Amino acid sequence: MVSVEDYGEYETAWCPGCGDFNILKAVKAALANLAMPPSEVLMVSGIGQAGKLPQYLNCNFFNGLHGRTLPPATAAKLANHELTVIAVAGDGDCYGEGGNHLIHAVRRNPDITVIVHNNQIYGLTKGQASPTSERGMVSKIQKQGVFNNPFNPIAFAISQDCSFVGRGYAGDVQHLTELLMKAIQHRGLSLVDVLQPCVTFNKLNTFKWYSNRVYKMEEGEYALDDRVKAFERSLEWGDRIPLGIFYTNERPILEDNHEILKEAPLIRHKPETGRVNRLIEGFT
Amino acid sequence: MNLDLTIKIGGAAGQGLETIGNVLSKSLLRSGFFVFSTQYYLSRIRGGHNTFQIRISDAEVRAMDENVDILIALDRTSVDRHLDEMTDGVVIVDRDVVELGSDHDSIFHVPMLKIAKEVGGNKIYANTVAAGAAIGLLCLGLDPLNEVLKGMFLKKGQEIIDSNLRVAKAGYDYVRENYPHGCKFNVSAPEAKGDRMLIAGSEAAGLGALAAGVQFMSAYPMTPSTGVLNYVAGHAGEFGVVVEQAEDEIAALNMALGASFTGARSMVTTAGGGFSLMVEALGLAGITETPVLIFLAQRPGPATGLPTMTEQGDLLFALHAAQGEFPRCILAPGTPDECFYMVADAFNIAEKYQIPVFVMSDQYLADSLFTCDRFDTSRITIERHLLSDQELRTKHGDYRRYKLTPNGISPRALPGQEGMLVCADSDEHDEFGRIDESQENRIRMVDKRMRKLEMLREEMNPPSLYGPRDAKLTLIGWGSTYGPLAEAVDMLNEDGHPTNLLHFNHIYPMPAEKVKETLARSKKRICVENNYTGQFARLLRAETGIEVSDRVLRYDGLPFTPMSIIEALREKQVI
Numbered sequence: 001m002v003s004v005e006d007y008g009e010y011e012t013a014w015c016p017g018c019g020d021f022n023i024l025k026a027v028k029a030a031l032a033n034l035a036m037p038p039s040e041v042l043m044v045s046g047i048g049q050a051g052k053l054p055q056y057l058n059c060n061f062f063n064g065l066h067g068r069t070l071p072p073a074t075a076a077k078l079a080n081h082e083l084t085v086i087a088v089a090g091d092g093d094c095y096g097e098g099g100n101h102l103i104h105a106v107r108r109n110p111d112i113t114v115i116v117h118n119n120q121i122y123g124l125t126k127g128q129a130s131p132t133s134e135r136g137m138v139s140k141i142q143k144q145g146v147f148n149n150p151f152n153p154i155a156f157a158i159s160q161d162c163s164f165v166g167r168g169y170a171g172d173v174q175h176l177t178e179l180l181m182k183a184i185q186h187r188g189l190s191l192v193d194v195l196q197p198c199v200t201f202n203k204l205n206t207f208k209w210y211s212n213r214v215y216k217m218e219e220g221e222y223a224l225d226d227r228v229k230a231f232e233r234s235l236e237w238g239d240r241i242p243l244g245i246f247y248t249n250e251r252p253i254l255e256d257n258h259e260i261l262k263e264a265p266l267i268r269h270k271p272e273t274g275r276v277n278r279l280i281e282g283f284t
Numbered sequence: 285m286n287l288d289l290t291i292k293i294g295g296a297a298g299q300g301l302e303t304i305g306n307v308l309s310k311s312l313l314r315s316g317f318f319v320f321s322t323q324y325y326l327s328r329i330r331g332g333h334n335t336f337q338i339r340i341s342d343a344e345v346r347a348m349d350e351n352v353d354i355l356i357a358l359d360r361t362s363v364d365r366h367l368d369e370m371t372d373g374v375v376i377v378d379r380d381v382v383e384l385g386s387d388h389d390s391i392f393h394v395p396m397l398k399i400a401k402e403v404g405g406n407k408i409y410a411n412t413v414a415a416g417a418a419i420g421l422l423c424l425g426l427d428p429l430n431e432v433l434k435g436m437f438l439k440k441g442q443e444i445i446d447s448n449l450r451v452a453k454a455g456y457d458y459v460r461e462n463y464p465h466g467c468k469f470n471v472s473a474p475e476a477k478g479d480r481m482l483i484a485g486s487e488a489a490g491l492g493a494l495a496a497g498v499q500f501m502s503a504y505p506m507t508p509s510t511g512v513l514n515y516v517a518g519h520a521g522e523f524g525v526v527v528e529q530a531e532d533e534i535a536a537l538n539m540a541l542g543a544s545f546t547g548a549r550s551m552v553t554t555a556g557g558g559f560s561l562m563v564e565a566l567g568l569a570g571i572t573e574t575p576v577l578i579f580l581a582q583r584p585g586p587a588t589g590l591p592t593m594t595e596q597g598d599l600l601f602a603l604h605a606a607q608g609e610f611p612r613c614i615l616a617p618g619t620p621d622e623c624f625y626m627v628a629d630a631f632n633i634a635e636k637y638q639i640p641v642f643v644m645s646d647q648y649l650a651d652s653l654f655t656c657d658r659f660d661t662s663r664i665t666i667e668r669h670l671l672s673d674q675e676l677r678t679k680h681g682d683y684r685r686y687k688l689t690p691n692g693i694s695p696r697a698l699p700g701q702e703g704m705l706v707c708a709d710s711d712e713h714d715e716f717g718r719i720d721e722s723q724e725n726r727i728r729m730v731d732k733r734m735r736k737l738e739m740l741r742e743e744m745n746p747p748s749l750y751g752p753r754d755a756k757l758t759l760i761g762w763g764s765t766y767g768p769l770a771e772a773v774d775m776l777n778e779d780g781h782p783t784n785l786l787h788f789n790h791i792y793p794m795p796a797e798k799v800k801e802t803l804a805r806s807k808k809r810i811c812v813e814n815n816y817t818g819q820f821a822r823l824l825r826a827e828t829g830i831e832v833s834d835r836v837l838r839y840d841g842l843p844f845t846p847m848s849i850i851e852a853l854r855e856k857q858v859i
Contacts, residue, residue: 042546058705078528079546
């Protein structure tokens with residue numbers, strides 16, 4: 001039995017009312033429901049308010065650099081695939097600074113779950129535009145309003161045949177918990193984009209703004225491996241914003257590509273110095 | 285040294301001179317000679333002018349010679365450019381293919397293409413004809429060459445092997461029949477063959493990594509570091525290594541850190557330009573105390589610089605890279621055998637002290653073939669310094685990843701070990717690895733990390749002494765310049781200039797007291813480096829207060845030769 005209490009209770013550095021609290025709740029509930037002992041979970045995060053999430057959990061964590069969440073998460077899974085590896089990042093971290101890593105992590109398809117706290121703003125640096133900010137949003141830097149098109153993580157992920165693509169909402173803990181459980185259980189890279197209101201800096205995309213727009217997609221509306229239908233749905237944004245699983249596939253995972261991992265996790269393999277002698281022979 | 289001969293092969297990229305060079309080098313090693321080979325190539329896939337130079341001797345050779353005895357010219361440029369490097373040697377050229385402006389009695393026409401087509405049935409055998417012709421010109425036996433060809437084409441089947449042997453013999457016979465006076469080199473194969481190997485720095489470092497039990501390697505290909513990546517990747521399946529080609533060097537080092545944190549012995553390979561991108565993650569290794577080996581093969585910068593040439597220009601960069609202060613270690617092997625043993629040492633240092641360790645080489649060491657004594661794997665030890673499950677049980681759940689200890693080294697457990705949690709943080713953190721921004725904690729943690737450096741300093745080797753203990757002149761060098769410096773020292777002593785060499789391969793942290801002791805005996809000190817600013821001399825002064833009397837610097841992209849060092853000393857009127 002694993003309970004939510006096993007994942008601890010910590011004082012946080014988040015603003016009161018922040019969407020991150022509910023994401024933390026959902027993460028704990030999902031892990032407890034899946035009966036995952038904390039010592040078998042590795043959280044990998046970057047920097048930002050989202051990156052602090054592992055600090056408030058009882059589990060193993062590697063809290064790395066801003067934008068660099070996915071490379072260490074991928075390699076940690078390769079080193080010990082018995083661990084449940086969950087990468088936690090913000091929209092700036094995963095879609096901005098770490099955009100290139102996202103492209104290639106999706107291509108590699110390690111069996112990890114990527115949770116992105118998408119608040120459409122930079123919180124820790126106090127209110128600049130993020131890769132997902134709406135066009136026209138005014139900030140201290142974007143005085144004339146944001147000009148750049150917002151990045152669409154869901155459409156991007158489906159276009160690149162990402163193994164599991166879902167969207168959750170920090171205002172609906174129950175739905176988010178179930179979504180995270182499915183993402184963690186899915187074999188392959190699962191991207192879960194979580195709409196997360198920033199109560200301090202984002203005065204546009206508030207709880208109210210999201211709550212008026214989000215709706216849960218019906219199960220069975222279309223086959224989840226229908227990439228074209230999924231892509232079409234991923235373009236829906238504005239008055240109505242769909243939540244749930246958009247797309248899944250059963251692509252081979254990165255770990256399957258390494259024969260050596262079939263016997264045991266990489267870190268359990270014993271080195272064989274003596275075998276080098278045969279190679280040395282080739283240089284004589 | 286009774287014999288000292290240099291064979292140079294010149295041609296355009298893509299003409300296969302590397303194949304001829306490798307085949308000849310190995311055949312001459314098997315004939316019992318000491319062999320030293322270097323390559324000069326440009327950053328292109330086809331065309332341009334490249335050379336492969338082989339020096340053979342009956343005594344140890346550690347560097348290039350500037351005089352050429354046999355030139356195998358695959359194009360006209362090779363003749364035009366290198367004729368004035370010839371002693372009274374011989375040029376082998378296929379006049380059916382290469383149009384020559386002038387004639388010269390030392391030019392030997394060998395119809396390589398014709399022989400390849402007639403005897404082998406395919407023009408691709410022309411290079412094997414050239415190798416046979418060179419062995420014929422040296423009047424050596426064909427057996428070693430035949431053995432090398434058999435080994436090389438083992439996977440291609442008997443037919444290919446037979447064709448190669450036939451054309452090699454045809455090239456050999458052609459030279460012996462048409463140029464009987466060609467045997468003027470008076471070469472006889474040494475009696476004792478010794479247990480020696482011919483290997484480049486890249487392969488030696490790759491072998492060292494495999495011997496040391498590397499489990500994870502990530503890299504983005506970049507000349508001149510790719511050789512190590514290729515070598516390890518080529519044997520990854522058989523040795524249980526996961527090799528990941530990263531999307532960029534940022535990912536490469538971050539991956540290695542993720543794998544290392546989780547418990548895999550991890551390394552990256554890169555050159556200066558790629559390391560520029562790794563700098564951020566280097567600091568992450570520092571503050572999270574995650575062991576990692578960074579194999580840094582230098583080439584002339586800045587930016588793209590001279591991609592295929594050599595320089596020792598990244599020492600102070602590696603030493604100072606990343607914001608803030610944290611312990612690191614720098615090793616710089618001087619020869620392939622040092623590459624082999626040092627990569628293993630570097631892993632042990634990285635894991636004992638939980639720090640990033642650099643092994644710095646350069647294009648010259650990476651690509652040159654050296655004759656070494658057979659590597660001895662029994663000298664390799666693997667020291668992981670990990671807490672066992674048994675040891676963890678005695679901790680009763682009170683595991684602190686960053687426990688404050690007298691020497692600064694905290695016990696290292698791995699995520700997934702039962703009954704405890706491992707937390708690593710790039711923010712300043714407390715003993716458990718959770719964010720702590722208090723001043724008291726900051727001081728404790730900085731002190732803890734930096735204490736490790738002082739303990740490591742005691743473990744570092746002082747420089748090695750080559751030549752007479754007491755000499756008027758002391759040459760100082762680091763890393764790959766060992767060979768040319770050692771040969772220069774021999775030549776100077778023979779000419780009546782008492783000289784010795786202090787060579788550093790353990791660079792940082794510098795064991796200052798031991799170094800001062802070693803240097804106290806020297807009267808005149810000249811630091812010899814492949815860079816413009818004399819980086820090692822600056823480091824030596826910073827660490828020991830010792831000022832060198834002068835510097836010999838080379839930064840044209842080429843390695844030092846013994847003669848170039850001696851000429852520079854003459855110019856400075858040191859000798």
